[in-house]
Amino acid sequence: AQTVTQSQPEMSVQEAETVTLSCTYDTSESDYYLFWYKQPPSRQMILVIRQEAYKQQNATENRFSVNFQKAAKSFSLKISDSQLGDAAMYFCAYRSSGGGADGLTFGKGTHLIIQP
Amino acid sequence: EPEVTQTPSHQVTQMGQEVILRCVPISNHLYFYWYRQILGQKVEFLVSFYNNEISEKSEIFDDQFSVERPDGSNFTLKIRSTKLEDSAMYFCASNFNGGNQPQHFGDGTRLSIL
Numbered sequence: 001a002q003t004v005t006q007s008q009p010e011m012s013v014q015e016a017e018t019v020t021l022s023c024t025y026d027t028s029e030s031d032y033y034l035f036w037y038k039q040p041p042s043r044q045m046i047l048v049i050r051q052e053a054y055k056q057q058n059a060t061e062n063r064f065s066v067n068f069q070k071a072a073k074s075f076s077l078k079i080s081d082s083q084l085g086d087a088a089m090y091f092c093a094y095r096s097s098g099g100g101a102d103g104l105t106f107g108k109g110t111h112l113i114i115q116p
Numbered sequence: 117e118p119e120v121t122q123t124p125s126h127q128v129t130q131m132g133q134e135v136i137l138r139c140v141p142i143s144n145h146l147y148f149y150w151y152r153q154i155l156g157q158k159v160e161f162l163v164s165f166y167n168n169e170i171s172e173k174s175e176i177f178d179d180q181f182s183v184e185r186p187d188g189s190n191f192t193l194k195i196r197s198t199k200l201e202d203s204a205m206y207f208c209a210s211n212f213n214g215g216n217q218p219q220h221f222g223d224g225t226r227l228s229i230l
Binding site: 033035037043044045046047050052091095097101102103104105106107108109 | 147148149151157158159160161162163164165166171172174205207214215216218219220221222223224
């Protein structure tokens with residue numbers, strides 16, 4: 001079974017600065033998908049960024065980028081120019097590449113605080 | 117932008133009672149999911165549903181749970197005889213074709229068992 005570990009229960013960053021959230025995972029599969037989801041206090045989880053394991057290039061979405069290290073099974077999220085609206089729980093998630101409707105395996109989450 | 121909607125937002129139920137949580141997935145999506153999040157813990161996969169049948173389920177999804185797509189728009193999770201430990205946030209999600217397509221989540225239903 002796959003596991004996802006987020007070792008930082010809480011992180012704090014000053015507005016406009018850069019913060020990196022850590023995620024490691026354990027799997028025996030060679031192909032899979034990785035995601036970062038954001039859950040603001042309003043509760044709905046929103047996809048931030050995704051990465052296919054077969055792609056060597058790190059995914060980027062505006063101020064959000066990942067550092068995907070397949071050999072190390074690491075998938076960190078970097079948020080540049082942090083904004084107050086970035087404050088939320090951030091969940092790292094893993095999904096097998098098999099076809100069909102496999103569920104996501106989530107980490108415990110990192111609570112990101114943005115200091116004004 | 118279309119959204120996954122869940123009702124009710126908060127459900128309070130006596131232990132032993134049956135509860136039905138409702139979800140309306142995004143209209144052109146084909147895969148549907150339920151997750152739960154016990155307070156302070158990680159989000160856990162319960163079940164996925166495709167083509168009117170369960171596709172995958174976790175160990176959590178035992179005989180007290182069932183899912184149904186009673187019509188062309190709703191997707192429900194039924195808990196037959198609720199226990200105190202069923203208290204959690206329940207999230208519905210959907211995506212178009214599984215795989216690496218992002219799952220779109222609803223706001224969740226907070227289930228409180230008394």
